[in-house]
Amino acid sequence: MVDLTQIQHMPVAERIHLIELILQSLKQDMRPTLVRDKPTSAARPFKVRVFNVGQEVHVDRDTIYAERGTV
8 A cells, every 4th residue: 555655755757657547547447337328218309399378479588597697
């Protein structure tokens, strides 16, 4: 096991190399959890329902965003 004081006394280039090795190891450990063979339930296709509100609706984005507090 490597001690923190040992790492602190290592040259910077060796410390960077050590960090790169740790990063590669973490990426390999995480890879199986990131790859999904099946699509998730959120990836299912959806249907859009068309409906009539009785009149034509004009949307002003500036007004909507101003109501949210983000302009």
